[in-house]
Amino acid sequence: MTDPILTARGLTKRYGKVTALDRCDFDLYPGEILAVIGDNGAGKSSLIKALSGAVIPDDGEIKLDGSKVNFHSPIDARAHGIETVYQTLAMSPALSIVDNMFMGREIRQQGPMGRFLRRLDKPAMERVAREKLNDLGLMTIQNINQPVETLSGGQRQGVAVARAAAFGSKVIILDEPTAALGVKESRKVLDLIQDVKARGMPIVLISHNMPHVFEVADRIHVHRLGKRLCVVNPKEISMNDAVAYMTGAKEAPGAREAA
């Protein structure tokens, strides 16, 4: 089997007396969709935040493409090609769709206006943003400059996913991407996930929605009590089993860690 693109070994994170990550391991292979499931408080979010640079683990190491990386901020992780859509979406409500999509990676104008006056190339940013949103097929946009706060929850989610899909180069992490969406919009996002996968981009998907997980995931990482309990193949087990593993109702299938 090919080497994993993103691995973590022995990740540990403590908040006071609470151990959110307890020597946790993680593997993501090229071109796959890996779902991470786990009960509330299992440490999924801490794991994702460690991988995306939002949290600095106390111990353990993360390797991207075989070389060790140390993320000190989400900007670091992004610079390495890891894009994350957070559950909170990380958008500035009062700013426009374009501003949000290009936050932290604005395009400057060519020529002296850009070089000396640092003027942004708004037409170019608008064009790219429009393209990316159209790729997603999620929306017919009236006004790409409208503030994000005037959008519905689903539309905001769409913009956040489009942002990650547009700029991620190595890994895309999606934290509960369908949680706030209606049936139709969920379908669009799932299609988009398949779409992104088809382009060869590996995806980490955190979700509580078992039908969604079983539909798109190639492998399922079951997280329990701050560590990886097991990795299962959705084609071999039932949703009931998966839920039983993650809640501890059923013993996990032996050592399948690296499967």
Added chain:
Amino acid sequence: MSETASKGQDYESSLSGASQEVAAFEDNRKGLIHRLQHALHVTPALVPLIVLVVALLIFGLTLGSRFFSPGTLTLILQQVQIVGILAAAQTLIILTAGIDLSVGAIAVFCSVIMGQFSFRYGIPPAIAIPCGLAVGTAIGAASGWLVSRVKLPPFIVTLGMWQIVLAANYLYSQNETIRSQDIRAEAPLLGLMGVRFEMGGAIVTLGVVTMIVLVIVLAYALRSTAWGRHVYAVGDDAEAAELAGVDRHRTIMSVYMLAGFICAIAGWVMIGRFGSVSPSASTGVVGNIQSITAVVIGGISLFGGRGSIWGAFFGALIVGTFELGLRMAGANAQWTYLLIGALIIGAVAVDQWIRKVTA
């Protein structure tokens, strides 16, 4: 699994018959009120501009050509130049969801430094002025560091800084005023901002020009550069901005340092406006409240992330127009304060209403 999965998939089969139109960004609220709300949401400086124009018209109609003369109208500009510049600094801080109570104190302290460096140590004004500007920037950097790194509330940091700077100002200057005839004779550069141009009765000083240029430059930077977008994003939701890839610390530091620098410029303008350098200038005590008043009347949200610097500029002009207009009309000065008070409350009420577009 196949059974569960197919059951899981079933509910979506009914989608085939559903409308294919997905989540269109259509604005279906067509009422006049909603349009107005939307327009204000997009251009928040509209409200103070309307208030300013109405105020000018009312005073113009009641006072006639006495008010509507180039001399009177430019007098307003001269009277608001210091508050206007301080309001520009205040705008930057408030856009990041902070507040700066030390703006006036920094301005006075920097004017004292420019003056004392020139007269006590005999440093040429061409060097003493940059020294003053540097001190203002440094004070801003200290506040910014405390806000960003130590995570103290801006209100507390600048409340303390206000007292510290004001006290340092009295201690350092030994409460000594530098007289205007000395400045004119020995260090005219200190009074540069007071240089006036006259055009058909209109009198414009360099200080006024500085204020207007400053507002234009900041308006450009806030609107058309990445830095400006980051200032808004940090003020709107600092955590989200950070996750989205904004360097929060750098943005906050740059804002506080720039605000300190602008306050120091206000200090230089003060020397030009008053002619002398006085450590007990009232700006040190009331400059913060005056600038916050201008910013709030200008429709800039105290919660951060919303508003434009033009609003603060118009806000300062509104206060200046009321003060001068009511004085010319012979009204008791307390009427000015009463009206300004009503305007402040009205402006914040409008801000809350505009935010309801979210819902």
